[in-house]
Amino acid sequence: MALSEAYPEPQPQEAGVHGTEPGHAHAGWKTYVVVGVILTVITALEVAIFYIPALHGVMVPILLALSGAKFFIVALWYMHLKYDSRLFSQVFFAPLSLAVLVVIGMVMLFKVLPGLR
Amino acid sequence: MATLEAMVPATALPHQRQKRLWWDLLTTVDHKKIGLMYGITALFFFVVGGIEATLIRIQLARPENDFLSAEVYNQIFTMHGTTMVFLVGMPIAVALFNYIVPLQIGARDVAFPRLNALSFWIFLFGALFMNSSFLLGAAPNGGWFGYANLTSKQYSPGINIDFWTLGLQALGVASIMGGVNFITTILNLRAPGMRLMRMPLFSWMSLLTSFLLVTALPVFAVALFLVTFDRFWGTNFFVTQAGGDPILWQHLFWMFGHPEVYILILPAFGIISEIIPTFSRKPLFGYAVMVYSGALIALIGWGVWAHHMFATGMGPIADAFFTLSTMIIAIPTGVKIFNWIATMWGGRIRFHTAMLYAVGMIITFTVGGVSGVMHATSPHDLQQTDTYFVVAHFHYVLIGGLILAIFGSLYYWFPKYTGRLLSEKLGKVQFWLFFIGFNLTFMPQHWIGLLGMPRRIFTYSADLGLTGLNQLSTAGVFVQMAGVILLFANVLWSLRRGAPAGPNPWGAATLEWATTSPPPEHNFNRIPEVHTREPLWLEAKAVEEAARGPMEPNLHMPASSYWPVITGFFVVLTFVSFMTHLWWGPLVPLAGVMLGAINWAYED
Amino acid sequence: MATVELSGHPAVRTATGLPMLKLGFWVFLGSETLFFGSLISAYMVYKHESVVGPYSHELLNIPLTSVSTFVLLMSSLAMVLALDNVQRGSRRWGPFWIAMTAALGSLFLGFQAYEFTHFYHEGLTLQTNLFGSSFFVLTGFHGAHVTIGVLWLLLLLVQALRGQLPPGKALQLEVAGLYWHFVDVVWIAIFTLVYLIE
Numbered sequence: 001m002a003l004s005e006a007y008p009e010p011q012p013q014e015a016g017v018h019g020t021e022p023g024h025a026h027a028g029w030k031t032y033v034v035v036g037v038i039l040t041v042i043t044a045l046e047v048a049i050f051y052i053p054a055l056h057g058v059m060v061p062i063l064l065a066l067s068g069a070k071f072f073i074v075a076l077w078y079m080h081l082k083y084d085s086r087l088f089s090q091v092f093f094a095p096l097s098l099a100v101l102v103v104i105g106m107v108m109l110f111k112v113l114p115g116l117r
Numbered sequence: 118m119a120t121l122e123a124m125v126p127a128t129a130l131p132h133q134r135q136k137r138l139w140w141d142l143l144t145t146v147d148h149k150k151i152g153l154m155y156g157i158t159a160l161f162f163f164v165v166g167g168i169e170a171t172l173i174r175i176q177l178a179r180p181e182n183d184f185l186s187a188e189v190y191n192q193i194f195t196m197h198g199t200t201m202v203f204l205v206g207m208p209i210a211v212a213l214f215n216y217i218v219p220l221q222i223g224a225r226d227v228a229f230p231r232l233n234a235l236s237f238w239i240f241l242f243g244a245l246f247m248n249s250s251f252l253l254g255a256a257p258n259g260g261w262f263g264y265a266n267l268t269s270k271q272y273s274p275g276i277n278i279d280f281w282t283l284g285l286q287a288l289g290v291a292s293i294m295g296g297v298n299f300i301t302t303i304l305n306l307r308a309p310g311m312r313l314m315r316m317p318l319f320s321w322m323s324l325l326t327s328f329l330l331v332t333a334l335p336v337f338a339v340a341l342f343l344v345t346f347d348r349f350w351g352t353n354f355f356v357t358q359a360g361g362d363p364i365l366w367q368h369l370f371w372m373f374g375h376p377e378v379y380i381l382i383l384p385a386f387g388i389i390s391e392i393i394p395t396f397s398r399k400p401l402f403g404y405a406v407m408v409y410s411g412a413l414i415a416l417i418g419w420g421v422w423a424h425h426m427f428a429t430g431m432g433p434i435a436d437a438f439f440t441l442s443t444m445i446i447a448i449p450t451g452v453k454i455f456n457w458i459a460t461m462w463g464g465r466i467r468f469h470t471a472m473l474y475a476v477g478m479i480i481t482f483t484v485g486g487v488s489g490v491m492h493a494t495s496p497h498d499l500q501q502t503d504t505y506f507v508v509a510h511f512h513y514v515l516i517g518g519l520i521l522a523i524f525g526s527l528y529y530w531f532p533k534y535t536g537r538l539l540s541e542k543l544g545k546v547q548f549w550l551f552f553i554g555f556n557l558t559f560m561p562q563h564w565i566g567l568l569g570m571p572r573r574i575f576t577y578s579a580d581l582g583l584t585g586l587n588q589l590s591t592a593g594v595f596v597q598m599a600g601v602i603l604l605f606a607n608v609l610w611s612l613r614r615g616a617p618a619g620p621n622p623w624g625a626a627t628l629e630w631a632t633t634s635p636p637p638e639h640n641f642n643r644i645p646e647v648h649t650r651e652p653l654w655l656e657a658k659a660v661e662e663a664a665r666g667p668m669e670p671n672l673h674m675p676a677s678s679y680w681p682v683i684t685g686f687f688v689v690l691t692f693v694s695f696m697t698h699l700w701w702g703p704l705v706p707l708a709g710v711m712l713g714a715i716n717w718a719y720e721d
Numbered sequence: 722m723a724t725v726e727l728s729g730h731p732a733v734r735t736a737t738g739l740p741m742l743k744l745g746f747w748v749f750l751g752s753e754t755l756f757f758g759s760l761i762s763a764y765m766v767y768k769h770e771s772v773v774g775p776y777s778h779e780l781l782n783i784p785l786t787s788v789s790t791f792v793l794l795m796s797s798l799a800m801v802l803a804l805d806n807v808q809r810g811s812r813r814w815g816p817f818w819i820a821m822t823a824a825l826g827s828l829f830l831g832f833q834a835y836e837f838t839h840f841y842h843e844g845l846t847l848q849t850n851l852f853g854s855s856f857f858v859l860t861g862f863h864g865a866h867v868t869i870g871v872l873w874l875l876l877l878l879v880q881a882l883r884g885q886l887p888p889g890k891a892l893q894l895e896v897a898g899l900y901w902h903f904v905d906v907v908w909i910a911i912f913t914l915v916y917l918i919e
Contacts (some may be wrong), residue, residue, distance in 0.1 A: 009326075031807050036798035040791060047787045060918055067913035071906050078801050079902045080895075085739055087304070088747045095332050095751035098419060099758030102336070106368060106762040113432050116722050228741050293752050301745040307736040331752040339759035342858070352847050352854035354763065360772045360851050369759060715876070 027077060035077045042070050146230035147638055151237050152216030153534065155208050158241060162204035165248070167601065169197035171594055174558070180579040180590040190575035191258040196251075198261030199281065202381070203288055204244050206515070209523055210384040211236070211292075214323045217530065220629035221317045223308025223647065225640050228301035230675045231717060232294055234534035238685030239291035246693055247284035250277065257281035260573060262374060263344070265355035265366035270348045276696065279348065283692040286341045289334045290688060296330030299323055308628070309646040314408065317627045317650075318401060321408050322387030325415040329376045329383070331591075332419070337373035341367060349695055364429055371422040379418040382514065383411060385522035386453055389475050392529050393457050395625040396472035397464025400651055403456045410449035417446045427495040428502050436495045443493035447486065454483055469623070470544030474525030477552050481517025485510055489561065497579070503573075506566025512559045524551070524604065531608070532622050536634040537615030539607050547603035554596025561586040603670050620665070626651035631664035643669045678720060684713030746896045750903050757907050760862060761914060764855040771850035775843055781916050782836070789832035790912045793867075796825035797905045800898045807881065808891045816881040819894070822901065823874040826867055833864050856915070863911060866904045873897050 046066050055062065069099050076082040081089045142154060172193050176185040185193060215233065219226055227233050250256040255277045259268045268278045303324045307316065344366065346352040353359035355366055394401045401407060423431060423439045457479055466472070488608040492498050501507060531539050565586050570577055577583055621630035630653055632641050645663035649655040687709035694702040737743065768777070803818030837857070846852045877894055880886045886894065 021437065024574070029802055032798060032801045032805070036795065039794045040795075043790055043794065046913070046917060047783065050783060063913050063917050067909050067917075070909045073795060074902055074906050074909070078797050079899055085737065087737060087739065088744070090513060091300070091744070091747045091755075092751050094328075096754045098332055099754040100686075102372065102746065102755070102758045103762050103765060105764050109368065109431065110365075110766045113434055116432075228745060293749075297745050297748045297752070300748050301741060305735040305737055305739065305741055305744055311736070331748060332755050335752050335756035336759045339756060343763060346847070346854070346858060350847050353851050354767075354854055358772075358856075360767070360770045362766070365763065365766055369763075426749075566744065689740065711872075 017112055027080075027083065031077070035073060039073060042066050042073075131388070137488050141677070144234075144679045145683050146226070146234050146675050146677055146681070148215045148219050148226050148230065148233060149534075149616060149636065149638075152214075152235055153213035154237055155215060155240070158244070159205050159208040159212060162200050162244065164601075165376075166197050166200035166205055167598070169193050169200065171598065172596045173197060174591040176575060177577070177587050179588075180581070180584055181576050184430055185575060187575045188258070191573075192251075192256035194246075194573060195257045195260050195281075199257060201515070202261060202377070203285060204247075206381045206519060207288075207292065208240055210326065210381065211240075212524060212627075212693070213319075213384060213388070213530075214295070214327075216534070217300065217304065217629055218320050218323050219306070220533075220632065220636060220640055221320045221627050222303060222306060222311060223628050223641065223644050224302065224306035225644070226675060227298050227533050228305055228601050229298050231678050231681050232298050234678070234681035235688075236291040236295045236298070238682045239287055239294075239688050242686055242689040243284050243287035243291070243692075246287070246689060250280040255280070255620050262370055263366075264370075265344060265347075265363040266357065267347070268344055268366075269355055278344075279696055281515050281693055282341050282345045282348070283622055286338060286345070287689045287692045289341070292330050293334045293338075296327040296334070299327040300331065302328070308644050311647050313410050314405065315650050316648060318404070318407055319384070319387035319627075320391035322383045322390070322411055324381050325411050326383045329380045329415055329418070331372045333376035333380065336369055337377075340373065342368035342371070345695065349698065350577055350700075352674060359493045364426075367426050367429065371425045372419075374425065375422040376415075376418050378511075378514075379414060381519050383415065385478070385519045386411065388522040388526045388529070389478055390453075391625070391627065392471050392475040392525055393460050395529075396467050396469060396475070397461045398467075398624070399464040400626070400654075401456070402459035402462075403452075404650060406452060409458055410452045413449040414446060417442060417449070417590055424493060424495075424498070427498045439491055440495045447490050447493070450486060454479060454486075455625060459623075460573075469528065470541055471525045471528035471546055474521050474528065474549045476526065477548070478518060478521040481513055481521065481552075481556070485513030485515075485517050488513065503568060503571055504566035505562045505570050505572060509559050509562035509566060512555075512562070516555050516559070521552075527604075527608075529623070530629075531611070531615075532618030533629055533634050533636070535612060535615070536618055538618045538622060539611045539615060540607075543607040543610070547600050547607060549600075550603065551597055551600030554593045554598070554600055557593030557596060558590050559593070561589045565590070568673065615693070620661075621653060624653075626654045628652055628660065628664075631657075631660045633665060639672055639674055642666055678717070680717040680720060684710055684717065687713055735739065740892055742892060742896055743899075746899055752901060753907075757862075759912070760859045760912065764859045764915060765852040767855045768781055771852045773850050775840075775845050775849070775852075776907050777835065777852050777856070777915075778919055780843055780845060782839075783916055785832065785836065786912060789829050789836075790899075790908065792825055792832065793829045793905050793908050796822050796829065797902050799825055800901045804891065804894050804898050806892050807886055812842060812881075812887045815886065816878055818859065819874055819878045819881055823871050823878065826874070830864060830867055831908045832869070833867075859911065859915070863904070863907055866897050866907070869903055870897070870901050873900070 011109055047061055049059060049066075075092070081092070142150065172185060173190070176190060183427060195481040215227070247257070257263075257280050258277045259273060260283065261635065263278065263281055266272060268282075272383070303320060304317070307313075313321075321513065343352070343354040347354050347356065353361045355361045355363050357363070390401055409540055421439060421443045423435060424443045427436060427439070450469050457475075461476075468476075488506065492501055492510060493506065528539050528544055531537070565583055568581075568583060568586075570581070570583050570587075577587075618634050620633055622634075623630075627644065628647070629636075631645060641664045643666065645652065645660040647660065652660045687706045690706035691703045691710060694703075694706055732741075737744070771777075799818050799822040803815060803822055806818055807815040837860075840853075845856075847853055847857050874897060877886065877897055880893075
């Protein structure tokens with residue numbers, strides 16, 4: 001998609017007051033509480049998995065997936081990215097992707113690749 | 118909330134009581150003044166760095182010379198590199214982002230004017246702090262890249278390295294804030310109708326550079342913190358006896374350091390992309406490709422860093438990966454060269470000095486790019502790394518690429534800053550002196566390097582056969598110096614006696630040329646609406662009418678403030694106070710920072 | 722009608738229609754991901770590389786840290802409730818939930834302080850080994866971020882109690898909320914990578 005289509009024509013509208021941003025839906029407090037419960041449940045799951053010896057082989061991928069899920073849940077609901085302009089998500093997830101790649105790259109370079117030699 | 122008290126109506130500006138200059142500059146939030154302050158400071162440090170370079174070349178003019186001791190030589194080459202990268206290259210790009218970008222996108226200022234001022238003051242105080250080390254005879258001496266564990270307390274017991282780590286940490290904060298500011302500005306303050314793909318190339322490159330600033334500088338900040346904590350608080354990050362790995366420093370540093378060189382060069386690409394179309398009287402060839410190639414360079418630039426580390430034994434898989442990525446990045450870079458040439462092709466070219474610099478840049482940057490591809494090949498690099506071949510390469514891309522573009526930008530935009538033209542006669546003489554001198558200094562260094570002379574050594578033996586080439590290299594310095602002196606002379610002379618320039622002396626296409634030279638504080642009387650990439654070629658009447666016609670009513674500009682300079686001072690002091698060796702030392706100025714920030718927030 | 726906005730001011734014509742402060746702050750949070758990513762990288766690179774003890778598996782207390790993690794998660798819930806109430810103009814529940822967020826954040830810091838002093842008494846300092854250096858620096862920077870967040874919230878609490886945080890200025894709290902949730906999200910990463918994946 002052309003970059004020019006990604007961003008709207010300049011709007012002479014008021015910015016800065018919550019609720020007036022284009023395409024803005026709204027989550028209520030009940031949604032937030034439900035999200036809070038889900039986050040608690042996932043955390044409890046993570047801790048439980050930690051204590052189950054049988055799962056230790058697959059523990060790392062499962063834990064990474066679960067904490068990744070928590071990360072996105074907080075970002076999308078609590079930080080409102082699900083309801084806000086896509087630009088905020090882009091501006092945040094681009095550096096975040098780099099950061100994840102940095103961590104993976106460093107682990108590869110220091111821990112994985114030397115083991116392969 | 119105090120809006121009326123905080124803002125000064127623009128219509129009142131001509132009658133406003135003249136502020137005293139020093140107070141005006143200390144409290145200004147005007148992007149143009151801040152840009153000029155950045156630019157003048159950067160040019161000052163260019164002279165400092167140039168003197169350091171001259172001292173280096175004098176020492177190396179003869180084998181076994183004793184002009185500089187080894188100890189002093191280490192400080193001089195470290196400060197030369199550190200100064201040129203952090204106190205010249207980056208600030209001069211920021212100077213241009215500051216001055217030009219809001220004008221090019223049709224804005225009245227940047228998104229966060231006080232934050233903008235804060236970045237400048239942190240830069241200035243940090244730069245002064247770092248250079249104050251000379252007064253103590255303890256300038257940083259670990260190279261501009263400060264490799265661990267040379268920088269440990271064990272091997273660098275003096276305070277030299279502390280000036281380096283703490284000063285650069287402060288400067289990094291300024292850069293990150295600047296990046297945030299310019300991204301927000303470019304995304305949010307474009308004039309009506311200026312879609313991103315209608316934005317001038319220089320503003321596009323500024324956006325991409327800002328993305329690199331906000332992503333790469335935090336990595337450097339972490340690296341600097343790790344070595345700072347090792348030196349002050351006894352941590353083990355680079356202490357080999359405890360299992361620490363000095364290679365970790367190299368990875369973190371170059372993860373910052375490679376995007377850093379793209380931070381330095383992307384603005385130069387932007388400048389050339391403005392000058393060439395103007396003096397060829399043709400739109401830039403392949404605008405979209407120029408944007409996408411810039412974006413690719415910024416992105417891939419994040420994946421090539423370990424090509425600085427081919428000699429550290431990373432293993433064949435890592436070596437191959439980084440060889441490949443480094444070669445790939447040559448493609449979008451090469452594309453730009455072709456597009457600039459294609460822009461000139463069939464154009465009505467005028468060889469004003471700015472154009473001479475632009476064309477010269479294309480040639481010498483390509484030379485640097487070619488030697489860069491030679492480095493990309495890791496087997497080759499094992500021969501070339503740490504020799505003068507590398508020195509030749511990066512000076513070709515940094516002087517031949519960045520500095521030529523910067524000098525070109527000076528000839529190009531000087532009329533906009535001052536309302537006067539620089540002398541063309543003096544300009545051409547000055548250009549050739551600098552261009553020839555630069556090539557004389559650095560072309561021989563390719564051979565010097567391949568013949569085996571290492572970097573960062575203070576002398577060499579007479580029977581290595583390197584004397585002649587080194588002498589040639591040193592001779593070039595004085596030719597360059599003549600060129601630079603004439604450049605400064607040109608600026609000083611033209612400030613008073615230069616031919617008056619109107620709004621658009623070159624007949625250029627972009628919005629900054631719609632308003633007067635120099636622009637009023639509010640930039641445009643009314644913000645123009647654009648429908649094309651070259652507004653002054655395709656819709657001049659409407660755009661000029663907006664810029665210089667009837668004023669917009671109820672215009673408010675941001676008010677000056679002294680909180681940026683106060684806060685900036687305390688930010689730098691926070692890092693400096695590590696040197697007290699008291700664990701609570703940094704907390705005191707940090708309180709000052711908080712006070713500054715809170716007052717700033719309540720100033721609204 | 723193009724007034725230039727001082728950061729935080731409403732009513733500006735922007736090319737995206739988005740508030741200046743919010744956009745700039747998201748960019749800043751983007752840079753912070755690289756900051757914490759690098760710190761986490763340093764920790765991961767030195768995991769299990771300590772030459773002398775005490776070692777991570779001897780000291781890290783999962784049950785205790787699970788509780789503090791839960792506390793921080795709940796503080797994020799309190800934060801969104803605070804914002805919701807301020808946006809709706811509730812002059813009672815707005816300040817209440819801001820205070821609750823700050824309180825939970827402080828409780829988390831209390832857990833951190835306990836953990837740090839406990840480790841210290843077990844013989845782990847910044848200087849002891851790679852684990853001490855990388856653990857204290859990583860969690861220390863995180864704790865410093867939480868501390869700044871708590872101070873920021875207290876300032877906003879004072880404003881709210883004085884009736885100076887109406888719905889029109891909710892953006893200030895929203896931005897503080899973004900910071901707060903980000904710091905929570907970084908802890909999610911740290912909890913997994915430092916404590917759970919041993």
